[in-house]
Amino acid sequence: MDIVNLLWVAALILLTAFFVATEFAIVKVRSSRIDQLIEEGSSRAVSLKKIDDNLDAYINVCQIGITVTALGLGWLGKSSIERAFHHFFENIDSASLASFLSFIIAFFIVLFFRVVIGELVPKAIATNKAEPIALFVAKPLLLVRFILYPITFILNITAKLIVRLFGLKSIQENDAHSEEELRLILSESYKNGEINKAEMMYVNNIFEFDERVAREIMVPRTEMVCFFKEDSYETNINVIRDGQYTRYPVADGDKDHIIGLINIKELFTGHITSEKESIEPHIRPILHVSESTPIKQALLRMQKERIHMAIVVDEYGGTAGLITVEDILEEIVGEIRDEFDANETPMIEEQEDGSILVDGKVLLYEINEYFDFDLDENEVDTIAGWIINHTVEPSVGSTVGHEGYRFIVEEIDGYQVKKIRIIRPEESKVNTEDDAEE
Incomplete structure (x- = not known):
């Protein structure tokens, strides 16, 4: 009889291991991976998907299984193992002491095997092999839940009510990642x-x-290359020679009055077919967006209206700059260069002397990420704007210091800061020592 009971004890420990491994595996396996396996034709993944869609209920099934096996071990294990060891203490005069020693040995043996074989080993295996174990146990777990459904239904409802009383969410409701x-x-x-x-x-x-706005990626007004409605056909054609763009905004009088855009393919096609030397028939509508328009909204409007360029309008109704579909896409895929961009230099470029040459249009958040700075992004968007905020009238050679770094104005076009050289603290120290020696 004791052998039969010991076999039951072994079976209960294995059942504990099954429920522990199952619980960890179904929690750890990813929903996206289950969907992928279903698309690949896995029938086990279909069963696993049913479990993943109602994860709370199946975790409770595992908990019930672990609890029941623990009670069974306490009932069968202690008495069976205690009787097996009791004859070792028959020579002890005190019967109560013999029973106590047998109980202690039985308790620690059951505890050892349950914790090691029933808990730690299956937990480690399930953590490392979550997907294959989850697929393997999916159908058996569905069957177990069907058998225990009346019990699990009552327990699930009770648990959810208590959890909601504390204002907490269930595992399934709290499954999304930030x-x-x-x-x-x-x-x-x-x-x-x-x-x-x-x-x-x-x-x-x-x-x-998702966080960028039009003001942050626009080509500023000072760098906009435009056609002017009142200019001659030849004058506007000469603009193309210098600009080498596909589309040009058309201004009526000045850049604050952009009335449309022209695609040079239409312009030249019209010239070849009709020999008309005027840009007016080829002017197409252009979008206007505010500086604070999120670029995702601007892109949606461009896609909907099939217009690849938008004028960015400032708070006073004037032109602040322009954005194109290419400018927006570059925020995701990085710089897009064509055959006319051969002479373009990177926005942030490491120099041979160890300094970094930065374009004035580089956004402050990019500078903060590149150098691990904390430059204030609330007042201005670009590094050029930050320089201007710290030097009233910047000129070539103007220097601003920050955390041991030196920001030196390298190039200016009118009042626009075009290039800034950033010198690291160690480079600054070397340069200072060289100047002192001279």
Whole structure:
């Protein structure tokens, strides 16, 4: 009889291991991975999807299984093992002492095997092999839940009511990841080689994309190349020779009055077919957006109205700059260069002497990320704006210091700061020592 009971004890420990491994596996496996396996034709994944869609209920099934097996072990294990060891203490005069020693040995043996075989080992295996174990146990777990449904139904309802009394959410309701959590997951996936650097960059750029506004990515008014309605056909054609763009905004009088845009393909096609030397028949509508318009909204409008350019309007109704579809897409995929961009230099470029040459249009958040700074982004958007805020009338050679770094104005066009050279603290120290020696 004791052998039969010991076999029952072993079976209960294995059942404990099954429920523990099942619980950890179904919690750890990703919903997106289950969907992928279903698309690949896995029948087990279909069963696992049913579990994932009602995760609370199946976790409760596992908990009931673990509790029942624990009670069974306490009932059968202690008495069976205690009787097996009792004859070792028959020579002890005190019967109560013999029973106590047998009980202690039985208790620790059952505890050891339950914790090690029933808890720790299956937990470690399920954590490392969550997907195959979840697929393996999916159908048996569905069957167990069907058998225990009346009990689990009552327990689930009771548990949910108590949880809601404390103002908490169930596991299923609290399953979504925040943006920061997704960034951490991406970072870990990159470190483990699951995704490459480009993929991580694209996804991170999409998170940033959602926060960018038109003012931050626009070509400023001072750099806009326009056609003017009142200019001759030849004058506007000469603009193309210098600009080498596909589309040009058309101004009526000045840049504060942009009335449309022209695609040079239409312009030249019209000239070839009709030999008309006028830009007016080829002027198409252009979008106007405010400086604070999110670029995702601007892109949606461009897609809907099939217009690839928008004028950015400031708070006074004047032209602040322009944005194109290319400018918006570059926020996700990085710089897009064509055959006419051969002479363009990177916005942030490391120099041979160790300094960094930065374009004045680089956004402050990019400078903060690149150098791990905390420059205030509330008042201005670009590094050029930050320089102007710290020097009333910047000129070539003007210097601003921050955390040991030196920001030196390298190039100016009128009142616009075009290039800034950033010198690291160690480079600044070397240059200072060289000047002292001279």
